[in-house]
Amino acid sequence: MSAVMITRKVRKWEKLPGKNTFCCDGRVMMARQKGVFYLTLFLIVGTCALFFAFECPYLAIHLSPTIPFFAALLFLFVIAMLLRTSFSDPGVLPRALPEEATFIEMEIEAANGNVPAGQRPPPRIRNVQINNQIVKLKYCYTCKIFRPPRASHCSICDNCVDRFDHHCPWVGNCVGKRNYRYFYLFTTSLSLLTIYIFTFDIVHVVMREYPDGLISRNRHVQRVLVCFFTLWSVVGLTGFHTYLISLNQTTNEDIKGSWSGKNRVQNPYSHKNIFKNCCEVLCGPTYPSVLDRRGLMQDDMPVSATPAAPSSSSLSSSNPVPQTTVRSHTRTHTHTEPLHTLPLKWIEAAKHRIAMTVSIGGQRGLLFSVIHVVIWMWSHLVAFLLIEQIDS
């Protein structure tokens, strides 16, 4: 059976390894599991829609039309930041091409010397001194590179990400060097939006029921409790990231305790000045993506030659190379899977994600996430039911 090679131009994102999904011809890059991201979008849009529908008409008339105006601005900013965080490249490091991988292997072998047969070779680590601190660079067996400092391999997306913070299922993407500031602005603006909405919820209830300002004690306490439970998770997260930024640490480093201070280990990246640390993270340069998702590349596809078919227009430069070499040459990676395996894959992915959350944050991480969702949904439902009850 003779196979004829057809060369066609494809966008580079189609051939990228890793478990990302791409949309809009490579402009949008996300993780594979997007369910929780849709939930986030639904919660934010749904809550704000209820606010605009039920509260704003009253507030605009009785207080000021600027209230819904600023709410709308804040809402648009939150959505813009969420989409920016979710859709952008977090700072993925492309995998080493074969020559680079071979070069690094040779360097490692030269450094290790002769390992006697039967003994395990020493772990692949490079030591660098940064700011009088020895930092270990680990070798990534998947990407075949020595990871730069602060980079980490995300097993959910199967990529090494520079300045890896964490993989956030709520935004459906990793949070890394390129999109950390958008993530932070998202949590901050979401906190402000939540506080804004609930402040005016309270104002609305007070004004509607008790025009002269008297509030029964029980109702007031109920309202405060509802606000507190809703806000604590988002505001807590914002506070946690503000703390990390002021110390110039990533969530990954914080969880692993890399710079916890034992053994006199200190953070070599911190400027020892809160203001400077914040400026570096939030006002630093905007790093461009090194992935070049929309660039064009040649793809050699084998097509079995049949006599009836017209001779293929463009054959690749006649290289009588066996098919297997060409396959590895083009680094094919299947993005589509047969349908009947999908439920199994989802279960596997879900199990894996739960294991990841538990292993990264311990029991704490999983519990936190579950409590967050439950309380958020419960408190919103209760709040609006109470308000509707009062209205009727």
Next chain:
Amino acid sequence: MATEFHNLQELRHNASLVTKVFIQRDYSEGTVCRFQSKFPSELDNRIERTLLEETVKTLNSYYVEAEKIGGQSYLEGCLACATAYIIFLCMETRYEKVLKKISSYIQEQNEKIYAPRGLLLTDPVERGMRVLEISLFEDRGSGSSSPSSTMSSAGSAR
């Protein structure tokens, strides 16, 4: 020994790739983009040390300029934040401008210095800013020890 090439086109058509040398990143000053100035031994006979060191030094200074945290980067950041980063759809960031300067610098260096010596620099941005790749070529006609004619797998088509 001396492979005489006069321009990049001739290099591509008449030369075969021998090997690639990779200059790694220098992390001693943190996560700033910086390449090591250590001279690779494979290039001993091909190019003078000072020329390569000068190239690497200039590249490092370009990266420092791109990643500088100062008045201009604050202004750019604050302005972009105020417009919810929509302004980046129309405006090029400072880093991207410097990257363009870098790629024209590398092109110029390739034409003037490296191609005549049978070498080719690859822009680090095409390798994820991890390495500075130097490809060593040899004249096909000279028929010296050229192990394989493996094509560059990125297929960096210019």
